Amino acid sequence: MSNNSSMLQIEAVQTPAQMKRFIRVPAKVQANDPMFVPQLELERAEAFSPKHNPYFAHARTQFWIATRNGRDIGRISAQIDDLAPSYRDEQAGHFGLIVGEDDAVVFASLFATAEAWLRERGCKKIIGPFNLSVNEETGLLVDGFDVPPMLLMGHDPRYAGGRIEAQGYRKVRDLYAYIYDITQPPPKLLMRMINRQQGRYTVRPLDMKNYKRDINTITDIYNDAWAGNWGFVPYTPAEVDHLAKALKPLLDPQLVPIAEWDGKPVGFGVTLPNLNEAIHDLNGKLLPLGWAKLLWRLKVSGVKGGRVPLMGVRRSSAQSLGASVIPFLLVETMRKRALERGFRQIELSWILEDNKPMRGMIETVGAKIYKTYRVYEKAL
Known part of the structure; x- marks a missing residue:
């Protein structure tokens, strides 16, 4: 120019x-x-x-x-x-x-x-x-x-x-990004559905002693759950390793539930603290005092919001009548555990506009769309 x-x-x-x-x-x-x-x-x-x-x-x-x-x-x-x-x-x-x-x-x-x-x-x-x-x-x-x-x-x-x-x-x-007021209890009918399947499922937290194993399990479920969705790109092993290292400092094992059905891992959810609440006034800088402020807000004063960026249920389980409660079970587990940690709301994002099953599930628990992001295209 x-x-x-x-x-x-x-x-x-x-x-x-x-x-x-x-x-x-x-x-x-x-x-x-x-x-x-x-x-x-x-x-x-x-x-x-x-x-x-x-x-x-x-x-x-x-x-x-x-x-x-x-x-x-x-x-x-x-x-x-x-x-x-x-x-x-x-x-x-x-x-x-x-x-x-x-x-x-x-x-x-x-x-x-x-x-x-x-x-x-x-x-x-x-x-x-x-x-x-x-x-x-x-x-x-x-x-x-x-x-x-x-x-x-x-x-x-x-x-x-x-x-x-x-x-x-x-x-x-x-x-769509959904916002979920986790101070509100889920519908009673939903809890009855979950309770009816008790005995067939267990929900456990991420095992930090077997971190690599559990991250691989989560990736395997994720790649199976989302394959075939518009735009889907599976995580490569190198990307999984990178993500696992990057997220480790932010992960609370209790906020990463893994659901097992008849003893086999079939679903997971990941809730992360909303880091943006802790960094909004750092102007992108961690020095000289940024690290101290960030750690204080995350570990001591706490943040009030979280985000569920990753969640998935194996397709074979999502299509099974009994195991169809698993997505609700995961969301309810994350809701309760996030509430115990002082969170007041969580964002579930992002969800494709035409992913009707996931949208229906999220709306059933009471979450509402509050942000819309658009993907554009143009012929060259």
């Missing part, structure tokens, strides 16, 4: 210094949004590093920054994930990490750059946002702007959806 400093420039990220700037763009663009929570820069640097994130072993990626008059005012990524499904037999590339000032030229330039990169590599379609993978942050916030995001969920400006649609993108799927 032009060297004139008043003109918009799109800069490919190639150095550590540029990556630092790339990470800080959302905090600059959304500085005046009271609901925006700056992510921890150290965590983001690892997530975007091929050395640390095993996602890069099966994906090609490029990042760009939009600048004007020496200011960073937008960013985008383009990815080709070799494990992602090709949609209707078309080679599909992804975009992600999109943020920009409310300016048509910024969005047009960023998308033109990402689209050209994908087109040059043979992609016929672009889908996103994926930050970076469907197993990380997915979708653009299009409803629910008045509440801060939970752990590992995005928060976007109100204008972003319109700016993306103006580039020729259309909705391919909506994803």
Whole structure:
């Protein structure tokens, strides 16, 4: 692009210094949004590093920054994930990490750059946002702007959806985040259903002494439960190891129930404390006192919310009449144990709009949709 400093420039990220700037763009663009929570820069640097994130072993990626008059005012990524499904037999590339000032030229330039990169590599379609993978942050916030995001969920400006649609993108799927007031007891009928099957099931906490074994069990159930769902990409063994290490400091074994039916593990749920409550005023920095504040809030003062990012029941069990209580059993176990730890609400997210069985189950316990995230697509 032009060297004139008043003109918009799109800069490919190639150095550590540029990556630092790339990470800080959302905090600059959304500085005046009271609901925006700056992510921890150290965590983001690892997530975007091929050395640390095993996602890069099966994906090609490029990042760009939009600048004007020496200011960073937008960013985008383009990815080709070799494990992602090709949609209707078309080679599909992804975009992600999109943020920009409310300016048509910024969005047009960023998308033109990402689209050209994908087109040059043979992609016929672009889908996103994926930050970076469907197993990380997915979708653009299009409803629910008045509440801060939970752990590992995005928060976007109100204008972003319109700016993306103006580039020729259309909705391919909506994803829902449900909020569940766990101070309310579940319906009595539901408890009678669960109690009727007592004796056939047991629920145990994650066994930290056999952590690796249980993480592998959870992954196996997850990959079985979600196979066939739109956009599904199974976790690779390297990604499982990475996730297991990353989540270990946040995991409370009692909040990771594993359900066994007739002695075999068939379902699990994971509730994480809402880290965003503890980091909202750290401005993405853990130094000099960030670590101390974070540990105090998580371990001592406690947080009031949690998120269930992962849950699954083996398909063979989900289709069995008796074992159909297992999803309810898992949610009720997490509700009670989270309540004991001082939580008041948990987010169950994200759920595909057309996943009627899961949505029905969540709505039966009393959870309500409070945020909608959208995935877009465009032919190249």
